[in-house]
Amino acid sequence: MITINNVAIGTFNWNESEQARIEKNRFLYEGEIFEGLRFCKFRNGRHTRIHLVIREEDWIKLFQDSVKKGVFSKKTISAMKKSLNSGD
Numbered sequence: 053m054i055t056i057n058n059v060a061i062g063t064f065n066w067n068e069s070e071q072a073r074i075e076k077n078r079f080l081y082e083g084e085i086f087e088g089l090r091f092c093k094f095r096n097g098r099h100t101r102i103h104l105v106i107r108e109e110d111w112i113k114l115f116q117d118s119v120k121k122g123v124f125s126k127k128t129i130s131a132m133k134k135s136l137n138s139g140d
Contacts, residue, residue, distance in 0.1 A: 054080040059087060062118025064110055069096050072106050074118040089123070 056078040064072045071094040079088050093104045106114065118124060124132075 055090075056080055056085065060118075060122040062114055062116075062121050062123045064106070064114035064117060066110075070094070072104055072110070072114050074114060074123050076123045 059076040059078060061076075062074045066072070073090075073092050073094060075090045075092065076087060077090055079086055091104050093100050093102060119129065
């Protein structure tokens with residue numbers, strides 16, 4: 053899978069060198085170009101190939117920044133709201 057470009061990026065900074073991200077990116081996979089989400093960690097401005105582990109209260113801040121910056125579509129936000137309101 054190849055990342056073609058970033059469409060939108062939400063961030064949460066733990067400190068000056070470490071950052072959590074939710075990215076909406078364009079990807080190329082098996083000849084198909086599509087938009088997808090990547091939850092990742094950056095260290096010193098570079099993507100790291102390790103799992104993103106984040107406290108729930110920090111994830112809320114990351115999520116809020118991602119919504120503000122347009123990472124999620126209105127359709128996705130509506131579906132999330134519906135799920136949260138129904139408890140599903």
